[in-house]
Amino acid sequence: MGEMDTLKKEADGLKAQIEAARKAVNDTTMAAVASGVAAAPRVQLKNRKTLKGHLAKIYGLHWSADNRHMVSASQDGKLLIWDTYTGNKVYAIPLKSSWVMSCSMAPSGNLVASGGLDNMCTVVNIKAASPKTLRELDAHEGYLSHSRFLSDTELLTASGDTTCCLWDLETGKQKVIYKSHVGDCMCLAVSPDQNTFISGACDSTAKLWDIRDGGCKQTFIGHTSDINAIAFYPSGTAVITGSDDCTLKMYDLRADQEVNGYQDAALNAGVTSVSLSSSGRLIFAGYDNFNCNIWDSLKAEKVGVLSGHDNRVSCIGVPDDGLGVCTGSWDSFLKIWN
Amino acid sequence: MEDLDLPQMKREVESLQYQLAISREKSSITVTELVKWIEGCVCDDPFLNPELMRANPWVEKGKCVIL
Numbered sequence: 128m129g130e131m132d133t134l135k136k137e138a139d140g141l142k143a144q145i146e147a148a149r150k151a152v153n154d155t156t157m158a159a160v161a162s163g164v165a166a167a168p169r170v171q172l173k174n175r176k177t178l179k180g181h182l183a184k185i186y187g188l189h190w191s192a193d194n195r196h197m198v199s200a201s202q203d204g205k206l207l208i209w210d211t212y213t214g215n216k217v218y219a220i221p222l223k224s225s226w227v228m229s230c231s232m233a234p235s236g237n238l239v240a241s242g243g244l245d246n247m248c249t250v251v252n253i254k255a256a257s258p259k260t261l262r263e264l265d266a267h268e269g270y271l272s273h274s275r276f277l278s279d280t281e282l283l284t285a286s287g288d289t290t291c292c293l294w295d296l297e298t299g300k301q302k303v304i305y306k307s308h309v310g311d312c313m314c315l316a317v318s319p320d321q322n323t324f325i326s327g328a329c330d331s332t333a334k335l336w337d338i339r340d341g342g343c344k345q346t347f348i349g350h351t352s353d354i355n356a357i358a359f360y361p362s363g364t365a366v367i368t369g370s371d372d373c374t375l376k377m378y379d380l381r382a383d384q385e386v387n388g389y390q391d392a393a394l395n396a397g398v399t400s401v402s403l404s405s406s407g408r409l410i411f412a413g414y415d416n417f418n419c420n421i422w423d424s425l426k427a428e429k430v431g432v433l434s435g436h437d438n439r440v441s442c443i444g445v446p447d448d449g450l451g452v453c454t455g456s457w458d459s460f461l462k463i464w465n
Numbered sequence: 466m467e468d469l470d471l472p473q474m475k476r477e478v479e480s481l482q483y484q485l486a487i488s489r490e491k492s493s494i495t496v497t498e499l500v501k502w503i504e505g506c507v508c509d510d511p512f513l514n515p516e517l518m519r520a521n522p523w524v525e526k527g528k529c530v531i532l
Contacts (some may be wrong), residue, residue, distance in 0.1 A: 128479065129482065130471065131471060131474060132473075134474040134475060134477075134478050134508050135474065137478050138474070138477055138478050138481055141478065141481035141482060141484075141485055142481060142483070144485055145481070145484060145485050148485065148489055149489065151489075152489045152490060152492055153492050154491050154492060154493045155493040155496060155497075156492075156496075157500075160493075160496045160497050160500050161500055164493040164500065164504060167513065168513070169510060175521070175523035175524060176523050189495065195522070203522070211523070212522050212523065260503050299499065306476070307476075307477070307480055309469070342480070343480050343483075344483075344484065344487060345484055346484060360499070360503075361506070362499065362502045362503075364495065364498075364499055364502075365499055366468065379492060379495050379496060381489070381490045381494075382489055382490055382491065382492040382495045382496070383487065383489045384492070386492060386496055386499075402474055404510050404511075404512045404513070405506065405509065405511070405512075406503055406506035406507045406509065406510035406513065407502075407503045407506065408504075408506075408507055408510060408512075408513060409510075409512055409513070424503070425500060432497045448511075449509075449510055449511050449512065450511050450517075450518070450521065450522060451511075451521075451522075451523060463523050464469045465514070465518060465521060465523065
């Protein structure tokens with residue numbers, strides 16, 4: 128056998144051992160543990176505000192840590208910063224490339240980042256006298272699918288080149304490269320303690336990474352198609368993934384495996400986006416079929432629907448204070464619900 | 466999905482060895498604690514505690530003002 132074949136055999140053997148180790152600790156089910164929990168009530172939310180201003184498909188949104196402002200990105204070539212309480216646009220930032228796929232805002236509210244098919248992540252200082260490009264982070268060899276700030280000096284990106292990266296914004300250089308996925312990285316979420324982050328990719332796996340040393344700590348399998356969306360539980364001990372296979376899954380980080388799944392035989396639309404209510408009890412999931420479904424994360428039952436968009440829901444977000452949920456759509460509108 | 470080359474395959478094997486070695490806790494403990502944690506936060510969750518949703522920033526407070 129060639130060296131490659133030996134290594135492949137070793138890899139398959141290790142994967143089998145990991146599955147056996149997971150089975151060995153799997154001594155209960157979420158259904159069993161949650162059987163004593165009262166079902167969540169039906170959740171009927173009203174569309175409180177519709178933010179109009181984009182002229183093309185919206186691809187990303189991110190709430191500010193102040194729970195009031197939000198950044199959204201559209202393939203009309205603009206980032207818009209909104210005051211969601213008034214519905215006013217505070218800033219409009221024209222993008223060099225209109226093929227944007229994601230946007231994010233720093234916890235400080237000083238910086239926003241965006242990127243897409245230009246393979247770059249552009250960071251803009253919105254608190255300067257007029258919004259000014261701070262950095263163009265240019266090293267990924269594929270599209271930029273997602274980004275999240277750790278602070279005003281560090282940013283994580285996920286890319287179609289199958290890697291994720293931690294950037295130093297003071298130098299504009301890559302600090303750590305996270306390599307292990309074998310498909311395009313589509314999404315990432317940072318743990319509440321900022322020591323780890325999780326990425327979802329087109330190889331149907333989610334991977335948990337040590338932010339500082341770049342090592343892949345855990346790989347979560349089970350999905351049968353691209354993972355488009357991912358979110359950390361506020362406890363930091365579980366994550367939710369949403370996939371083109373039309374399902375969501377909850378992975379328990381401590382037991383290192385899937386502990387709950389959210390699917391409906393009637394649903395044959397891929398999940399595009401996911402966000403959690405502040406307790407994590409409710410999962411808001413955006414789908415290709417123009418709706419957002421609300422799931423009880425413990426009972427795995429649908430408890431509500433948000434319908435009102437005329438095209439795919441591409442992004443979704445709950446602000447830190449948990450007072451509402453915003454959906455962004457290819458119909459060019461953002462809607463706030465509670 | 467590209468096939469890995471030799472150095473990548475070596476790294477993948479090393480990574481899998483590392484991932485195998487992590488300590489896994491019994492799901493009877495971890496899932497129970499997760500459920501408890503979530504239940505404990507429900508009273509602070511505006512979507513599940515209507516009292517908290519009273520301070521709704523996206524709902525008109527007073528009557529319209531004629532400018």
